[in-house]
Amino acid sequence: MIRTEDLHKSFDGVEVLKGITTEFYQGKTNLIIGRSGAGKTVLLKLLVGLFRPTSGRVWYDDVDLYSLNKKQLRNIRMQVGMLFQGSALFDSMTVEENVRFPLDMFTNKTRKEKLDRVNYCLERVNLEGVNSKFPSETSGGMQKRVGIARSIVLGPKYLFCDEPNSGLDPKTSIVIDELIKSITEEQNITTVINTHDMNSVMEIGENIVLLSNGQIAWRGNKSEVLTSDSDTLRDFIFASPFLQKLRSTALEKE
Ligand SMILES: Nc1ncnc2c1ncn2[C@@H]1O[C@H](COP(=O)(O)OP(=O)(O)OP(=O)(O)O)[C@@H](O)[C@H]1O
Numbered sequence: 001m002i003r004t005e006d007l008h009k010s011f012d013g014v015e016v017l018k019g020i021t022t023e024f025y026q027g028k029t030n031l032i033i034g035r036s037g038a039g040k041t042v043l044l045k046l047l048v049g050l051f052r053p054t055s056g057r058v059w060y061d062d063v064d065l066y067s068l069n070k071k072q073l074r075n076i077r078m079q080v081g082m083l084f085q086g087s088a089l090f091d092s093m094t095v096e097e098n099v100r101f102p103l104d105m106f107t108n109k110t111r112k113e114k115l116d117r118v119n120y121c122l123e124r125v126n127l128e129g130v131n132s133k134f135p136s137e138t139s140g141g142m143q144k145r146v147g148i149a150r151s152i153v154l155g156p157k158y159l160f161c162d163e164p165n166s167g168l169d170p171k172t173s174i175v176i177d178e179l180i181k182s183i184t185e186e187q188n189i190t191t192v193i194n195t196h197d198m199n200s201v202m203e204i205g206e207n208i209v210l211l212s213n214g215q216i217a218w219r220g221n222k223s224e225v226l227t228s229d230s231d232t233l234r235d236f237i238f239a240s241p242f243l244q245k246l247r248s249t250a251l252e253k254e
Pocket residue numbers: 011016034035036037038039040041042043
């Protein structure tokens with residue numbers, strides 16, 4: 001589990017996060033949602049340790065992230081997988097080399113052990129046999145799956161995904177969402193996903209944190225979305241008249 005405790009973050013005196021206290025559960029897909037500028041990326045960066053909070057704490061289970069020295073931080077980082085927006089693959093490396101990269105960086109495994117692990121992860125994302133292709137020779141959805149294989153190659157306890165569906169069509173997005181959810185469950189990972197995607201909210205929203213103006217405006221799961229009486233949530237999720245009508249119809253049928 002990851003827990004934040006009264007997290008504040010300011011830039012040049014402007015407060016962007018105003019006291020975030022919440023929990024992200026193990027074995028679940030935890031979603032951070034909210035309008036542009038709400039503070040989602042800043043929160044994700046604080047969770048990963050890319051920014052320091054102005055005040056407050058981030059707990060990885062019983063470890064206080066911002067009290068760690070460099071060596072302890074490196075140990076925690078080895079337990080963290082990251083899936084970046086746009087996949088962030090190295091263009092000059094093959095798929096195999098991309099997925100192997102964290103193993104080369106952080107482990108002393110033999111070449112054979114690394115290859116076995118890479119092949120296992122590629123198989124897990126249904127990409128066996130593409131080892132020698134370059135990212136430019138694969139589709140956006142395949143690149144995303146290579147990114148997922150790379151993010152799980154070290155067997156992370158914690159997985160952070162920044163807009164995993166950006167640039168993907170709705171069907172491929174669902175495939176990626178389902179893949180992240182099933183890997184999260186099967187490997188009991190604490191997965192935190194920053195997303196704008198309403199399909200993701202309704203498909204894999206097991207613990208949803210809605211940020212608005214740097215604060216938590218609502219928290220719940222996908223089945224609570226439809227019936228919530230939070231105005232902020234309703235304005236965000238059911239932004240179009242079409243979706244508002246769909247919601248009213250669903251509520252009438254209850
Ligand atoms: N490094 C920074 N320095 C100064 N201000 C920043 C910095 N990073 C973010 N901000 C500000 O923090 C606020 C929240 O930004 P953030 O990127 O977290 O929003 P977001 O919810 O992720 O939006 P989007 O969905 O558009 O990515 C914005 O007003 C932004 O300008």
